[in-house]
Amino acid sequence: MSEHLSGGLTLGAFQRMILQLYGRKDAARGDAATFLWFAEEVGELATALRTGTPDELAMEMADVLAWLVTLANVRGVDLEAAVLRKYGGACPGCRQLPCACDPSEKP
Amino acid sequence: MSEHLSGGLTLGAFQRMILQLYGRKDAARGDAATFLWFAEEVGELATALRTGTPDELAMEMADVLAWLVTLANVRGVDLEAAVLRKYGGACPGCRQLPCACDPSEKP
Numbered sequence: 659m660s661e662h663l664s665g666g667l668t669l670g671a672f673q674r675m676i677l678q679l680y681g682r683k684d685a686a687r688g689d690a691a692t693f694l695w696f697a698e699e700v701g702e703l704a705t706a707l708r709t710g711t712p713d714e715l716a717m718e719m720a721d722v723l724a725w726l727v728t729l730a731n732v733r734g735v736d737l738e739a740a741v742l743r744k745y746g747g748a749c750p751g752c753r754q755l756p757c758a759c760d761p762s763e764k765p
Numbered sequence: 766m767s768e769h770l771s772g773g774l775t776l777g778a779f780q781r782m783i784l785q786l787y788g789r790k791d792a793a794r795g796d797a798a799t800f801l802w803f804a805e806e807v808g809e810l811a812t813a814l815r816t817g818t819p820d821e822l823a824m825e826m827a828d829v830l831a832w833l834v835t836l837a838n839v840r841g842v843d844l845e846a847a848v849l850r851k852y853g854g855a856c857p858g859c860r861q862l863p864c865a866c867d868p869s870e871k872p
Binding site: 729 | 772773774775776777778779782783785786787788789790793794796797800804807810811814819822823824826827828829830831833836837840841842843844845846847848849850851852853855856862863864868
């Protein structure tokens with residue numbers, strides 16, 4: 659897994675890292691059951707936002723990302739390509755950089 | 766934003782991209798209100814998992830990641846460092862690669 663050690667960890671490399679670690683079990687579990695694990699981590703993130711230490715908060719965010727990437731693996735989504743397509747240019751709402759959307763509007 | 770164009774998009778570069786796009790509004794909104802937007806996207810992801818097209822699913826995953834990164838910006842978390850620390854070696858549960866944890870156990 660040396661591909662991420664120079665120049666930072668790409669999203670694609672992280673997705674492959676999680677595939678290598680958990681891919682076999684993830685495929686057997688399927689998307690609905692994987693979403694339950696993801697949702698549980700989202701709940702733990704809420705707790706950490708309220709009462710966690712900075713370290714606990716960082717680890718809960720890491721877990722949420724790991725389970726999101728797991729869902730992407732199970733459903734065959736290239737998450738790096740997806741975020742580049744949606745956010746790689748300017749704001750997908752107003753097409754400006756920085757975003758000039760009304761704060762009450764998405765995104 | 767050319768830093769992500771060669772060799773893939775690093776998590777750090779994506780976090781900076783979202784900061785550049787939305788950082789001012791995000792800081793004014795704060796973490797609790799940002800979590801509401803994040804949670805709304807999690808709900809939309811559930812819908813896309815059930816009934817979305819492959820493209821809709823990919824875009825909802827991109828949105829969830831964008832709001833997670835937004836939370837990281839608001840709370841000053843380096844998400845790339847966090848996932849490397851937790852998942853950069855082997856499974857944080859069993860310390861093996863691939864993971865050999867019992868499927869009923871985390872992670």
